[in-house]
Amino acid sequence: MSRNPPLARLLPFPVVDEAWRLALVPALAAAAALPLLPPVGIGLLALALGVLWFHRDPDRSPPDAEGIVLSPADGTVSVVREEGSRLRVGVFMNVTDVHVNRAPRAGEVREVRHRPGANRPAFDKESDRNEQVAIDFGEYELLVIAGWFARRIHPSVEPGDAVDRGERVGHVSFGSRADVVLPADVSEANLRVAEGDAVRAGETIIAERD
The missing domain is CATH 1.10.287 (Helix Hairpins)
Structure with a gap:
C-alpha cells in the first residue's frame, strides 16, 4: 500500500x-x-x-504478445553474453533513468536472495561482484546489481508472489544495473537488442521466442 x-x-x-x-x-x-x-x-x-x-515511477504499457521478454529497466543495454547454457542481458541505469524495475515475464517468485559485494561502477566489467539482489522466477532470473553509489536495493516481491509481465518488482536508488538470465529456450537468434541499445522497463522487447 x-x-x-x-x-x-x-x-x-x-x-x-x-x-x-x-x-x-x-x-x-x-x-x-x-x-x-x-x-x-x-x-x-x-x-x-x-x-x-x-525516484519517479511512471506507468508503463507492456505490449500484448506471446513469447516475449521485456526489459527489466530503463537505460542502455551494457551486457549481452552467454552464461553457461543460457543468455544474460544487462541494462545499465544512468542517474537520469527511471530506477523502478519490472518483471520481464509473468511468473511466480521462487526466491529472493541478497548477496553482499563490492562497489564497482555498475558499467564496469567487475560489477558482477557488486552487492546484488536476485529474484528467481524459476524459468528466468532477474539480478539487480548495485553501483558504486547505490546502497539501497528494494525488492517489492516475496517468494510465492505471482507477477504479470511488466509489473513492478522493486526499485534501486542512485545508479545500478539490472540483468536478466533468460529462459533456457531463448537463443541468440531470439534476441531483439544489442549492446548500446536504449530500452524502457516493461515496454521494450529484449527477446522473442518463436
Missing part, C-alpha cells in the same frame, strides 16, 4: 514511497536554512526535489 503523503498530489510525476523518506532530511534542512542562509536553503531544497525526481 502506498504511503505517499498528501504533498504527492503537488508533484507532476508519481514517485516510489521510499523517495519521501530520503527527501525528508534535505527538505527539513532547507526549511531551517532558508531564513538564515537563503542560497544554502535553495540548494538543499533543490536536492530534496532531485531525490524525488530520481
Whole structure:
C-alpha cells in the first residue's frame, strides 16, 4: 500500500514511497536554512526535489504478445553474453533513468536472495561482484546489481508472489544495473537488442521466442 503523503498530489510525476523518506532530511534542512542562509536553503531544497525526481515511477504499457521478454529497466543495454547454457542481458541505469524495475515475464517468485559485494561502477566489467539482489522466477532470473553509489536495493516481491509481465518488482536508488538470465529456450537468434541499445522497463522487447 502506498504511503505517499498528501504533498504527492503537488508533484507532476508519481514517485516510489521510499523517495519521501530520503527527501525528508534535505527538505527539513532547507526549511531551517532558508531564513538564515537563503542560497544554502535553495540548494538543499533543490536536492530534496532531485531525490524525488530520481525516484519517479511512471506507468508503463507492456505490449500484448506471446513469447516475449521485456526489459527489466530503463537505460542502455551494457551486457549481452552467454552464461553457461543460457543468455544474460544487462541494462545499465544512468542517474537520469527511471530506477523502478519490472518483471520481464509473468511468473511466480521462487526466491529472493541478497548477496553482499563490492562497489564497482555498475558499467564496469567487475560489477558482477557488486552487492546484488536476485529474484528467481524459476524459468528466468532477474539480478539487480548495485553501483558504486547505490546502497539501497528494494525488492517489492516475496517468494510465492505471482507477477504479470511488466509489473513492478522493486526499485534501486542512485545508479545500478539490472540483468536478466533468460529462459533456457531463448537463443541468440531470439534476441531483439544489442549492446548500446536504449530500452524502457516493461515496454521494450529484449527477446522473442518463436
